[in-house]
Amino acid sequence: GGDEESGSSLDALKEQGYVTVGFSNEAPYAYEEDGELKGAAYDIAAAVFNELGIEEVRGSLQDWGQLVPGVQAGQFDAITAGMAITPERAENVLFGEPEMTYGEGLVVEAGNPHDITSFEDIANNEDVTVIVMEGATGIEFLRQSGVSDDQITYAANIPDTFAAVQSGRADATTGTEMTMRMAFESANTEDLEFVESFEQPDVEGVPSYGAAAFSLENEALREAYNEALQTLKDNGTVQELLEENGFHPESNFPGADITTESIVNGDNY
Amino acid sequence: MTKPIVEYKDVHKSFGDVEVLKGIDLDIFPAEKIAVIGPSGSGKTTIIRMLMTLEEPTDGDIIVDGKNLWKMDKHGKMVEADEKHLREIRGDIGMVFQHFNLFPHMTILENCMTAPIHVKGEKKKEVKKRSIDMLERVGLGDKINNYPSQLSGGQKQRVAMARALVMRPKIMLFDEVTSALDPELVGEVLEVIRDIAKNDDMAMVLVTHEMDFALDVADKVLFLDDGVIAEQGSASDVIEHSENPRVQEFLSRFRS
Amino acid sequence: MTKPIVEYKDVHKSFGDVEVLKGIDLDIFPAEKIAVIGPSGSGKTTIIRMLMTLEEPTDGDIIVDGKNLWKMDKHGKMVEADEKHLREIRGDIGMVFQHFNLFPHMTILENCMTAPIHVKGEKKKEVKKRSIDMLERVGLGDKINNYPSQLSGGQKQRVAMARALVMRPKIMLFDEVTSALDPELVGEVLEVIRDIAKNDDMAMVLVTHEMDFALDVADKVLFLDDGVIAEQGSASDVIEHSENPRVQEFLSRFRS
Amino acid sequence: MNYWSFERFFEAWPYILKGLHITVGVTISAFLFALFFGLVWTFLRRIPERHINWIVTWVMEFIRSTPPLVQLFFIYYAWPEIPIVGVTLSPFASAVVGFGIHFSTYIGEIYRSGIESVENGQWEAATALNFSLLDKWRLIILPQAFPPTIPMLGNYFIIMFKEVPLASTIGLTGILHMANSFGSEHFNLIEALTIVGIIFLVLSYPSARLIKKLEVKLNTRFDKNRVIEPIE
Amino acid sequence: MQDILSISQELSRGLFVTISILIASSLFAYLMGFISGLLRLSKHTVIRKFTGLYIELFRGTSLIVQLFWLYYAIPMLFGINLGSNWIIGVIAIGLNYGAYLSEVVRGSVEAVDDGQTEAAIALNLSSFQKMRYIILPQAVRMMLPEFGNYTIQMLKGTALVSLISLNDILYYGNILRSSNLSQAPLIYLVILIFYFVLALPLIFLTRKAEDISKKGVAN
Numbered sequence A: 001g002g003d004e005e006s007g008s009s010l011d012a013l014k015e016q017g018y019v020t021v022g023f024s025n026e027a028p029y030a031y032e033e034d035g036e037l038k039g040a041a042y043d044i045a046a047a048v049f050n051e052l053g054i055e056e057v058r059g060s061l062q063d064w065g066q067l068v069p070g071v072q073a074g075q076f077d078a079i080t081a082g083m084a085i086t087p088e089r090a091e092n093v094l095f096g097e098p099e100m101t102y103g104e105g106l107v108v109e110a111g112n113p114h115d116i117t118s119f120e121d122i123a124n125n126e127d128v129t130v131i132v133m134e135g136a137t138g139i140e141f142l143r144q145s146g147v148s149d150d151q152i153t154y155a156a157n158i159p160d161t162f163a164a165v166q167s168g169r170a171d172a173t174t175g176t177e178m179t180m181r182m183a184f185e186s187a188n189t190e191d192l193e194f195v196e197s198f199e200q201p202d203v204e205g206v207p208s209y210g211a212a213a214f215s216l217e218n219e220a221l222r223e224a225y226n227e228a229l230q231t232l233k234d235n236g237t238v239q240e241l242l243e244e245n246g247f248h249p250e251s252n253f254p255g256a257d258i259t260t261e262s263i264v265n266g267d268n269y
Numbered sequence B, C: 001m002t003k004p005i006v007e008y009k010d011v012h013k014s015f016g017d018v019e020v021l022k023g024i025d026l027d028i029f030p031a032e033k034i035a036v037i038g039p040s041g042s043g044k045t046t047i048i049r050m051l052m053t054l055e056e057p058t059d060g061d062i063i064v065d066g067k068n069l070w071k072m073d074k075h076g077k078m079v080e081a082d083e084k085h086l087r088e089i090r091g092d093i094g095m096v097f098q099h100f101n102l103f104p105h106m107t108i109l110e111n112c113m114t115a116p117i118h119v120k121g122e123k124k125k126e127v128k129k130r131s132i133d134m135l136e137r138v139g140l141g142d143k144i145n146n147y148p149s150q151l152s153g154g155q156k157q158r159v160a161m162a163r164a165l166v167m168r169p170k171i172m173l174f175d176e177v178t179s180a181l182d183p184e185l186v187g188e189v190l191e192v193i194r195d196i197a198k199n200d201d202m203a204m205v206l207v208t209h210e211m212d213f214a215l216d217v218a219d220k221v222l223f224l225d226d227g228v229i230a231e232q233g234s235a236s237d238v239i240e241h242s243e244n245p246r247v248q249e250f251l252s253r254f255r256s
Numbered sequence D: 001m002n003y004w005s006f007e008r009f010f011e012a013w014p015y016i017l018k019g020l021h022i023t024v025g026v027t028i029s030a031f032l033f034a035l036f037f038g039l040v041w042t043f044l045r046r047i048p049e050r051h052i053n054w055i056v057t058w059v060m061e062f063i064r065s066t067p068p069l070v071q072l073f074f075i076y077y078a079w080p081e082i083p084i085v086g087v088t089l090s091p092f093a094s095a096v097v098g099f100g101i102h103f104s105t106y107i108g109e110i111y112r113s114g115i116e117s118v119e120n121g122q123w124e125a126a127t128a129l130n131f132s133l134l135d136k137w138r139l140i141i142l143p144q145a146f147p148p149t150i151p152m153l154g155n156y157f158i159i160m161f162k163e164v165p166l167a168s169t170i171g172l173t174g175i176l177h178m179a180n181s182f183g184s185e186h187f188n189l190i191e192a193l194t195i196v197g198i199i200f201l202v203l204s205y206p207s208a209r210l211i212k213k214l215e216v217k218l219n220t221r222f223d224k225n226r227v228i229e230p231i232e
Numbered sequence E: 001m002q003d004i005l006s007i008s009q010e011l012s013r014g015l016f017v018t019i020s021i022l023i024a025s026s027l028f029a030y031l032m033g034f035i036s037g038l039l040r041l042s043k044h045t046v047i048r049k050f051t052g053l054y055i056e057l058f059r060g061t062s063l064i065v066q067l068f069w070l071y072y073a074i075p076m077l078f079g080i081n082l083g084s085n086w087i088i089g090v091i092a093i094g095l096n097y098g099a100y101l102s103e104v105v106r107g108s109v110e111a112v113d114d115g116q117t118e119a120a121i122a123l124n125l126s127s128f129q130k131m132r133y134i135i136l137p138q139a140v141r142m143m144l145p146e147f148g149n150y151t152i153q154m155l156k157g158t159a160l161v162s163l164i165s166l167n168d169i170l171y172y173g174n175i176l177r178s179s180n181l182s183q184a185p186l187i188y189l190v191i192l193i194f195y196f197v198l199a200l201p202l203i204f205l206t207r208k209a210e211d212i213s214k215k216g217v218a219n
């Protein structure tokens, strides 16, 4: 756990020999399977911290919505959940440089009875309800696409959103494309359908860029992290780890011109 | 000679392995007043509780008014009595307890009225009149709307007697009705019993430690010792002139 | 004439607005046996509880062995006694309660030994010997390792007496020590008290409802009525020949 | 410290209070459910057959000694997956059923101790007066057994109220959930959680006082020294 | 069967956290219960009121709220380093149930028959001796069953620490379920059985305590 307020300094982390990271059990970004932490964001973070001389990375599972408050409360040193950089979040945490990019995905009941292929379709059919993970960017995308608040319900994590659609408590769920696809595959059920023909919403923030995040007080750790990240990007490690986790080079690697600053100031948002 | 209203025929009672009544034979005649005395644990209470159907005998028969209390005829066979059978016979018997057992959630008038109304299905008006009469008789005419908690021990016990009396039993059982009372309150309760004994023609069985009172009221005294009737006879025979050493020893304890 | 060991001087006691003792004057001399009788609520218990420091008088003084029990001298002023002062004087007084108040988590031997060891700091070995002697004297030599719950009421009360006696008080207080007992067990307890009264030279104050016993044991009888000592004198004067109508009425209730 | 913001604190109040009717609604519904189900346990416990009694006792013990949080998860996530009998329940219904069943085992015990607190002498007096079995229960036992249970039942109502926020983990939009969601939108939970604490304190403390008063009143009504022991 | 075994195996990884938190928080709660219970009986109004505040604060709000609050607020507001989540879990559960237990302690001491106090005075025991030799030994006997019951409550309460990301039994159960929804019934059933098995010794101890407390107490 966070042994000091709002995350420890790099030296302290080295001394203690491990770093604690917050994640939200969301494949393929960061999740736990067979007792091990996995996922692209986790793997990258682990590689970066190794590069910084910290061998062990311990996970702290959180509901998505509690990741930012958690890192601020010093419950862990960094968030490694592939969290999308947004201007609002950036006011409350320090983001590292982008590690990946992704669009949105949609999962519905098998056979897609309401024939939903976009957020507009949901907006246009008041009977349809969609369940989203609390604190996810998808909520804002849905709202901007005209979906009313009455249609949106919330769950604390991805498995819960799937459980809700599967048991008929909601008609659809949305999250990042990678998440929806991975969760759909692992759910391994005939009750659900991943909407292949989904149209990405045309709103601010899509596509999203995922990055590690740190407490506002921990500028030094972010700087160190960014430096090591750049090294690993340059030697191809990051790309390798992304591909291993099912990310595609054309669609999921952030362009070199895209920086956290350019996203936060709106140029690339 | 009249027929007894109650007959105990070789009645035994065990609790677990312990036999506390070892063959009781006893006839109770209409209007007879019987006092039961004896050491603690000798089985006095158990004898009358079996008649009140609060305890089932292990062996033997109790016959009430010609009917076997604890057994009944079913298709020609004698089987254990069921609740219906017991309720039929129980109508003849009333009991007053050591700890009064008044119903605390009812006024004392309601205490007296509820059984005649619900058990015998009598008219409320009639029952009320009779209950008030009875409460007046035990000296509590001015308390009818009080709750039991507002009464002294002696008053409570008098209500308990009125409650039993309005049911007009043919036989009344009293189990040490004064032993939970302060010494000063004993007199008033005994006075009421004496009055009932003199003026009613019910049979009465009194378990008591008040020897003077037994001497005064009882036609017959039973001395119970270790589950058997060790001596019986007129009150003065047993209490004043018994030659049985157990009886003498027992009685000596009451002379301090 | 010897000096009294305890003097009550115009002692008053109120609970809330109700004055239950209205000026008690009383001398208790060494070795004197006093019986206190009177109707329920007349203040008998309260009188002795004040001496045992369980209740504080509202007014007046109680002097024990020349020292004021409830007041003490502090820098020349008389102030309310503190715990230390009370403990000092309390050492002379012992009490036996109506409900025994034995310590249920200790054997009866431990019940007797606790106070001498912890209060007087006596040696364990000595205390043990004395306690066993005392328990034998009250007839419980074979029960010393039993717990109170394993004893009958009469036995418990005898333990309570032994427990008070091993403290060797100069004055012993008894509050209706037989009234919570079954009638048959009363005798054995009275027997023990009688024995103590005859053979020890403690002063004793006995609140009791047992008139025969008071007659037998007491040097002096106080009749308390409504918070005042309505009559006092030798036992036979008060119990047998009193002309006070209140006393007569009270005593009549004990003859049923 | 700049983590505490009064602005956010006051902003959060109306937002969180939107969940209050859900929290209170679940509490009341679950309590009614438990009152009824407790009765069922009480009667099951009175079946004289030894084996049935044993089973009922241990089923109650099982429900009582396992975490309500897990039971909620079971009802919400697992129940729908069970073939044939499986039903999908909303978070509200899941919470009502979950807390209802969990607390019914306690309430059943309260009923039982209420009945047992009626002295044996009352049964005997009723027998001596020749009442039928139904009349004994109706006229003598229940009128005495029920009043002394009221304070304990009240206590359990409050205890239950304080457990209901657990259901935010299955998406019940009560006050804790609203606080979490306010917190995740504003990236800070302290003010919101503090408000939830205040709401619970403000509602449960006076109610507990009220019940204490009621208890005293009930105890002085008849000559009862009967106290229903808390079973927790 | 195979499934049950592998589920159990996975869950048992959380046993240590659940049990260690149970033990530590119970000890802490017992301590708090005794301290605050006895302070409630103090002659000093200020001490009594202050202890009362603690008790009402923790009994008046939910354990889950207290847990979250300690988890987020303590480090942020006061900059106090409470150490690991394990310690936060122990403190939250301990303080919460300590408040309940203090009422048990106070109630038991008050429930010792007045006659015992009077007998102790009549034998001239000092206030301390009276408490030490007469009142407490009996009060403790009376407390035992309630302490047992509350320990079972605490066991149930430990399930909450999965919410502050401690790897207890329920944590591993939830992880299992999230990758295997259709097995949810079996997983949760096994979790419930895990807790029940942990509770069993407590249940038997509590029953034993009831027997003990029935003996050796005057009332």
Ligand SMILES: Nc1ncnc2c1ncn2[C@@H]1O[C@H](COP(=O)(O)OP(=O)(O)OP(=O)(O)O)[C@@H](O)[C@H]1O
Binding pocket: B015, B020, B038, B039, B040, B041, B042, B043, B044, B045, B046, B047
């Ligand atoms: N329900 C019971 N279970 C076990 N033993 C019992 C029960 N009722 C009575 N006994 C035992 O039966 C014996 C006789 O009891 P009973 O109450 O009839 O005596 P008693 O003569 O009325 O005594 P007392 O004068 O003390 O009231 C006693 O040894 C008693 O312990």
Ligand SMILES: Nc1ncnc2c1ncn2[C@@H]1O[C@H](COP(=O)(O)OP(=O)(O)OP(=O)(O)O)[C@@H](O)[C@H]1O
Binding pocket: C015, C020, C038, C039, C040, C041, C042, C043, C044, C045, C046, C047
């Ligand atoms: N702690 C108390 N608070 C209020 N009133 C009390 C208290 N103790 C005693 N009293 C009242 O004081 C009066 C005298 O009580 P006390 O116990 O001394 O009477 P008593 O003569 O011993 O009676 P009994 O024979 O019934 O024991 C009674 O009216 C009683 O109600």
Ligand SMILES: [Mg+2]
Binding pocket: B044, B045, B046, B176
């Ligand atoms: Mg008897």
Ligand SMILES: [Mg+2]
Binding pocket: C044, C045, C046, C175, C176
């Ligand atoms: Mg008295």
